[in-house]
Amino acid sequence: MFQASSFLALCLLATLVSAGPCDIYASGGTPCVAAHSTTRALFSAYTGLLYQVKRGSDGATNSITPLSAGGVANAATQDSFCAGTTCLITIIYDQTGRGNHLRQAPPGSAAQGPEAGGLDSLAAADGAPVTLNGQKAYGVFIPPSTGYRVDATNGIATGDAAEGIYAVFDGTHFNGNCCFDYGNAETSGTDTGNGHMEAIYFGSGGNKGAGSGPWVEADLENGLFSGGTTGQNNNNPTLTSRFVTGIVKGEANNWAIRSGNAASGSLTTAYSGVRPSGGYNPMKKEGAIILGIGGDNSDRAQGTFYEGVMTSGYPSDATENSVQANIVAAKYAAASLINGPALTVGSAVSLRATTPCCTNRYVAHTGSAANAQIVSSSSSSAAKLSASWNVVAGLANSECVSFESRDTTGSFIRHFNFVLQVSANDGSKQFREDATFCPRAGLNGQGNAFRSWNYPAHYFRHYNAVMYAAANGGPSDFDATWSFNDDVSFLVGAAFA
Ligand code: AHR
Ligand code: AHR
Numbered sequence: 001m002f003q004a005s006s007f008l009a010l011c012l013l014a015t016l017v018s019a020g021p022c023d024i025y026a027s028g029g030t031p032c033v034a035a036h037s038t039t040r041a042l043f044s045a046y047t048g049l050l051y052q053v054k055r056g057s058d059g060a061t062n063s064i065t066p067l068s069a070g071g072v073a074n075a076a077t078q079d080s081f082c083a084g085t086t087c088l089i090t091i092i093y094d095q096t097g098r099g100n101h102l103r104q105a106p107p108g109s110a111a112q113g114p115e116a117g118g119l120d121s122l123a124a125a126d127g128a129p130v131t132l133n134g135q136k137a138y139g140v141f142i143p144p145s146t147g148y149r150v151d152a153t154n155g156i157a158t159g160d161a162a163e164g165i166y167a168v169f170d171g172t173h174f175n176g177n178c179c180f181d182y183g184n185a186e187t188s189g190t191d192t193g194n195g196h197m198e199a200i201y202f203g204s205g206g207n208k209g210a211g212s213g214p215w216v217e218a219d220l221e222n223g224l225f226s227g228g229t230t231g232q233n234n235n236n237p238t239l240t241s242r243f244v245t246g247i248v249k250g251e252a253n254n255w256a257i258r259s260g261n262a263a264s265g266s267l268t269t270a271y272s273g274v275r276p277s278g279g280y281n282p283m284k285k286e287g288a289i290i291l292g293i294g295g296d297n298s299d300r301a302q303g304t305f306y307e308g309v310m311t312s313g314y315p316s317d318a319t320e321n322s323v324q325a326n327i328v329a330a331k332y333a334a335a336s337l338i339n340g341p342a343l344t345v346g347s348a349v350s351l352r353a354t355t356p357c358c359t360n361r362y363v364a365h366t367g368s369a370a371n372a373q374i375v376s377s378s379s380s381s382a383a384k385l386s387a388s389w390n391v392v393a394g395l396a397n398s399e400c401v402s403f404e405s406r407d408t409t410g411s412f413i414r415h416f417n418f419v420l421q422v423s424a425n426d427g428s429k430q431f432r433e434d435a436t437f438c439p440r441a442g443l444n445g446q447g448n449a450f451r452s453w454n455y456p457a458h459y460f461r462h463y464n465a466v467m468y469a470a471a472n473g474g475p476s477d478f479d480a481t482w483s484f485n486d487d488v489s490f491l492v493g494a495a496f497a
Contacts, residue, residue, distance in 0.1 A: 020044045020070050021166070021309060021323045022096070028319030030164055030311040033155035034289055035095040036102055037073075037307030039130065039137040040330060042095050044070035049093045053078055053125045056472035056481060057085035063093075072135040078125055084443055085485070086472040087125035088457060089140055092291070098154040100289060105149035108189030108297025110178075113145055114475050120147040120292075120299055121474075127456030128170065128304045129335040136335060139170065139306040140291070142180065143455045147293030151187045156289060156310060157198075160282035162251035164315035167308030168262045168327060169202045171244040174214040175429070176205035179294035180303035181219045183248060183310065187288040191296040194279030196286055197221040198255075199295070200246045202303050209236025209270065216246035216259035216270065220280050221295055227257070227271040230278075236270035243306070243332045245324055251314040253281050258320060262306075262327050267320060302454065306332065337399050340441030341448055341492075343391045348406060348495035350375075350387055353462050354446045355486035362387040363413075363460070363467060363490065365405060370413055370420035372462035375496060382407070384496035389413070395425065395432035400453050402435045406495060413437075415452060415469035418476065420460065442489030449488045459488040 022032035022043045035042040038051045049063045050073050062081045067074050078087065094100035107118030115121055127141025140148075157163035167182045174180065183199025186192050197219050204213030206224025215236050218225045227233025236257065243262035249255060256272035275281035289310065293299050307327075315323075343349065351363040353372055364373040364387035375387045385407035394400035395412065403413040411424050414435035425431055436453035437460065443449050450460040452469050461470035463478040470488065473481045 018044055018070070019326065020046070021326050024322045024326060025164070025309065025311050025315060025319060028316055030313035030315040030319060032096050032309045033098055033312045034100040034153070034310040036092045036291070036309070037095070038064070038089065038092060038140055039306050040072045040132055041066040041070045042307060042309060046070060046095050048095065050095075051089055051093060052091040053082065053087040054090045055082050055085050055087045056484065061090060067135070072132045073137045075136040075138055078138065082125060084445070086443075086457065088122040089125050090122060092140065092148060096155075100150055100153045100156065102148035102150055102289060102291050105147035105290070105293055105297060106189060108293070109191060110294065110296035110298040113147070113297070113299060116475065120297070121145050121457070124456035126339070128306070129337065130306065131333045131335050133331045139304050141173065141304045141456055142292035143302050144177065144300045147297065147299055148291040149189075149288065149293070151189070151288045153287050153289060155312060156184060156287040157312065158285050158287040160252050161285065162312075162314040163198065163285075164247070164249035164311040164313070164320070165198070165200055165308065166245060166247045166320065166323060167200050168306040168332065169244045169246060170304035171214065171239050171241045173302060173304045174203040175302050176203055176213075177300035178205065178298040179219055179224065180292055180301035181294060182291050182305060182308045183219070183289065184285050185288045185290040185295035187286045189297050191221065192286070193284070194222050195220060195281070195283045197295045198248065198250050198283060198285050199290060200248045202244065202246055203301055205301075208232045209238065210234045211238030213238055215239065216244065216257060218248045218255070218257055219294065220276070223276070225276060228273050229276055233271060237268055242334055245327055247320055249314055250283060254314070260324060263332050264328055267324050269317070337397070337438045337453070338440070340439055343401050343439055343448070343492060345391055345393050345401065347391045349389050349391055350493045350495055351389065351490040352493060353487075354442065354444060354489045354491060355462070355483060358462065361462065361465065363389070363462075365422040368421045368423050370422055370467035372465045372467060379496070381497055388495035388497050394436035394438070394453060396429070396436040397453050400436050400438035402437070406497065415455070415458065418458060418469045418478075420467035420469060443485035444489045446489050447491040450490070460490065461487045463487060
């Protein structure tokens, strides 16, 4: 016989399946007070703005909305608006209606950003392509010196008030530096003392957990806590999945860290219990929101953010488990980083400039200095070899490529302070990342442009015959917008030697 109680259970299930994360938090009595995502709406009824991009060609901005109420971002809008140029993410809108939008972070007491006025850099709009249930979207790929913040907020927990935070990250993009965070921080960009922050940290730094990391930890200010006390917490697992869910929540003398694979399965509780000693009880939360940086704008960390929220009230584990089921059902999957003609791994190539001044110049090197030299069939064999490169699988990401010098095998083109160098692979994670470049179609319509994997706003560029990893309109002279599209576009041909 049909039971009224099973009917109600079915209705509840149907509601939760169509509900977004913020609908689930609201049903649990802990509503979202900030909701940020460049990939999808986080309320089932949301049709408003998700994020804003600004393009390099003319400085125009455009905002991206979901394809439908509660749906995935309309990435095609971004692709057409940004075609043949570069785009940066300028605003990540708050979907709750409270106006807690994330924008380019201002300087803090720990670090000035590299941009004018000491602002942090903005993320390239195409650094983190993914699909959700097969539909293309872009996350926020955050290199060092990049960060977003809002200091004057509405509804975010202050003092010892309760809150919950979750975010979805790329489990393969991290480092051990301070601090790739999302959550509650100081309103002044200054380290005002222990307990003035409550944010999710993701990376291989801090107090560490089991294995070699990365871990989800809590940034409570002057401490990246892996568990309830300072020191390693072996109950906090290394996360090896491509997509990671991280949770930090806190209320009066009680808090927790939870994490899991954002593409399948359930959450693990790494810690749940009382506050650490040393000024963390009661908490003195200030209610600003940070993304990609520490509370004092410490900006040497890297990571990728896809979506995240902050709630009012301490969410139950059951509510968070439903949110995790919703994230899994969104079916995050990696999408190709290559956008244009691919290069063949195992081939030997030359890279010819396409700027009208310089079509007889090729990417070459003199010792460790990468430059754009005039080379032809009558050049010396040494000159020809210096402009010839082996294409190998990207040292940090095999979807992209690295360029090995044919006259100095074991040495690769890498960027350092955004100048291109040819140096020996020292085997470090930093070297591998600095030496990995993702091809896209040339921005002037010819050949290829080569985007840095770890700084996707930066491209191979010849400038006064020197090679750089340049950002369109960035802070250095070699970032000049004038001639940018031509200077970053190269014709790939056979190696000279
Ligand atoms: O707690 C770790 C970091 O320490 C904070 O994010 C920053 O404000 C301080 O430097
Ligand atoms: O080129 C930018 C950065 O400069 C590199 O990632 C790093 O190795 C150096 O500090």
